[in-house]
Amino acid sequence: MKARCFAVIPAAGSGKRMGAAIPKQYLTLLGKPVLQHTIERLLAVAAVERIVVALAADDPRWPALPAAFDPRVMTAIGGAERADSVLAGLRALAAEARPDDWVMVHDAARPCLRPDDVEKLLAELEGDPVGGILALPSVDTLKEVEGRDIVATVDRSRIWRALTPQLFRYRPLTESLERALAAGATITDEASAVEWAGRRPKIVEGHPGNIKITRPEDLPLAEFYLRQQT
Ligand SMILES: Nc1ccn([C@@H]2O[C@H](COP(=O)(O)OP(=O)(O)OP(=O)(O)O)[C@@H](O)[C@H]2O)c(=O)n1
Numbered sequence: 001m002k003a004r005c006f007a008v009i010p011a012a013g014s015g016k017r018m019g020a021a022i023p024k025q026y027l028t029l030l031g032k033p034v035l036q037h038t039i040e041r042l043l044a045v046a047a048v049e050r051i052v053v054a055l056a057a058d059d060p061r062w063p064a065l066p067a068a069f070d071p072r073v074m075t076a077i078g079g080a081e082r083a084d085s086v087l088a089g090l091r092a093l094a095a096e097a098r099p100d101d102w103v104m105v106h107d108a109a110r111p112c113l114r115p116d117d118v119e120k121l122l123a124e125l126e127g128d129p130v131g132g133i134l135a136l137p138s139v140d141t142l143k144e145v146e147g148r149d150i151v152a153t154v155d156r157s158r159i160w161r162a163l164t165p166q167l168f169r170y171r172p173l174t175e176s177l178e179r180a181l182a183a184g185a186t187i188t189d190e191a192s193a194v195e196w197a198g199r200r201p202k203i204v205e206g207h208p209g210n211i212k213i214t215r216p217e218d219l220p221l222a223e224f225y226l227r228q229q230t
């Protein structure tokens, strides 16, 4: 039986590093909230059957988004950390997702995702028992530091920057995340939970325009990349 595909979008953050008056996922880019752009990117992928958006418990802005009325979109209440929000989204799929179905987790703060990159991720990982992530190779020389002192130059051929979506099988991802969090592991992306569980996710090279909106200077760059796709 062909594996179905679901998506979880962690969108419950407060955007402290952005320093805006509202959470960054609700800032406007090209006349549309960041979160609406992001959801539209995943809705453009036919294989994605259901999208769970993990929202802050006190999020008053969600009902104003067109995505709130899309039949493929549902919501869950996120948690204190990104990983908690992802887990809440995964648990919201418990009635629908089978153990080996795919779930892709994609940051609400990454609105410039190209649907072609999602198709590439799905194609390259088809049949893979574990899953993997979109990532970028390092084009700069990388230094290991202690305080302000350089202590080593790292072999950049072995270092990639993790992006999202991150695509894993439903039950292994959910169980790995639950166990890693219960063990107090530091989990900043889904792959780190899967690695913690002893598995080796694959990397699939993504587009450098798939930036994460984190600081104010990211906004014009995100607009540039969004304009490239219109
Ligand atoms: N408790 C949290 C924290 C983050 N996120 C989401 O995870 C994604 C990536 O996290 P990040 O860029 O760190 O967002 P924030 O936590 O909002 O940013 P900051 O760390 O600057 O506060 C974002 O889409 C954010 O909304 C979430 O769903 N739940």
Ligand SMILES: C[C@](O)(CO)[C@H](O)COP(=O)(O)O
Pocket: 082, 107, 161, 162, 163, 164, 188, 189, 190, 212
């Ligand atoms: C998941 C992620 O976007 C992969 O690079 C990153 O780990 C999120 O980090 P953040 O500090 O929660 O923004």
